[in-house]
Amino acid sequence: MRATNRNANAAGTEAGTASALVPDNRTLLRQRPLPVRIADYCKRYWQLWLMALPGVCFVALFSYVPMYGIQLAFRQYDPTKGLTGGRWVGFMYFRQFFNAPQFSNLLINTFRISLWTLVMGFIFPIILALLINQIGSTRVKGFVQTITYMPHFISTVVIVTMINIFLSPDTGMVSKLFGNANLMGQPNAFTPIYWITEVWQHCGWNCIIYLAALSSVDTALYEAAKIDGAGRLQLIRYVDIPTILPTCGILLILNMGNVLNVGFEKIWLMQNTLNQPASEVISTFTYKIGIVGNQFSYSTAIGLFNTVINFVFLMIANQVARKASDTSIF
């Protein structure tokens, strides 16, 4: 406060003595007393704050209040004392989880399903985008895109029902190819079924980003390459792929941040007692322990463990990508 006032006075006298010197508007504005500046700021920006405030409140309430509730993982939940009133138990629930008989199985299942989905869900959209980009006719291109986007909008419940219909042991079309095997009941088949259907549903949609990147290629590059004698495949190899590489990097980083967030809904719906050895993952376990079993603190601890692992993976991927290709999100 005092400093600002003195500065303002100094500027005032300076402007007064040297009348030829035109005072800089910006510095003058900055040198006014604090209350005046606050009032001016409010007058100028209150409408922007008004527009932003509802959204900010929703995020604060529904995202940040639960984050505050994470301390439940370190407390023994007591329904009468609420979220923060329970006895502090430190890392007891984490130790309980690490020592649980299901722990290694849960971790392996989660990593197996999510890594398969991550790798395949990363490769296939790139290939599809490169293929679609080769279509010359705009109309055919639009048609192929429309068709391949469609499954993205089907709900998980319907997708899982379709999986059940096609894999049904006595009548299903796919199960007939495998000698009427009960594929949904085989633990070994669970991961392939999961990632193949995941690719089927989202591949078309996820390739839009790459198509957007490909559409920005300067046609002169193609011409130059053609003059140098490049064939179709070489155009893809030396023009298309380098173009989408930065996009690939960013998407890979973002996906790595979700490595343990395998879709709860789909796995939950696909689960049955026969495939459970391969299909029980951290998210379904958290749900069973917490919502079905009412062990709130234990479930929170498992959820926090999941989040932390995700965050570590995100950071590692970010660092690797930054070192390798100068692409990073932070």
Add this chain to the structure above:
Amino acid sequence: MSNASMTYDMHDATAVKAREESAAIPLNPKVRQKKTPADWAVDIGIAALLVLVVAAVVYPLWFIIIASFSNPSAVANGEITFLPKDVTFAGYKQVFTDSRIWTGYRNTIIYSVFGTALNMIVTMPLAFALSRREFRARRFIMFMFTVTMFFSGGLIPTYLLYKDLGLLNSMLVFIIPGAVSVWNVIIARSFFETSIPEDLHDAAQIDGVNYLGYFMKIVLPLSGAIIAVIALYYFVGHWNDYFTGLVYIRTADKKPLQVVLQEILLANQSNKTNTSNIGTTSEINQAADQIKYGVIIVSTLPLLIIYPFLQKYFNKGVMIGAVKG
């Protein structure tokens, strides 16, 4: 526009000129290079792969459609491949007489319409405020928003919060907590930043229009594409939401369509899969399958109807998301 057509004309002119001067050296993009046999092979390979992809996507959907009209025993015996057989509407009749589906349908329409309305009312002004460069707080707000994309409280703290707020087993749980999707805010913000010319804001300021007026009268009318895309994202999210109903809703009268579907579609699946004796498909089982096909079609129909109208905006919407993602 005029600029683009001008360069186009220029290309044409040079093409003609080039052809006149020497037909042997095709320098211009308009002049087709002769395809080598290797290029032909690649072309055919690419076309074949694309046909395969389209077939792989379409066939399962087509099968469900034709199976819903066909005689259930023919479907079960694998006699249906490309066309329906013994057309019957028995499955649909059963679907339309099931009151659970209608309750679910009504609930989901309520949740989707009111939910999307609230989403848009909150998201659009927020994204606009965050798109203004002179709004200094935007960097901090964006940072706090981005954190929530990677870090969350988890299931139980969220559940307890909803419990304290009285949202458990309440219809509001579908509408209020998901009011803001950070991802959609980022998409809309990028659109406002890149597609609305800054000159418009300068002009509006000179005319004495304030932020609210500028947003309502100038920005929104120019943002049809992004409004359509984001409304669609939100609507589909509400329509397909199964998790909220599963965790937070207890009574049948509030259950959304997806939970009802799960009860109808997957209920008899578990005991069917668990018994491994093959070849005991009873009439009841076949009839149950018939309902399944009908239910799938009826529940997905609304999305399939709006899909073609909004399809042209998809590329644009996702592209904007990709720019700043």
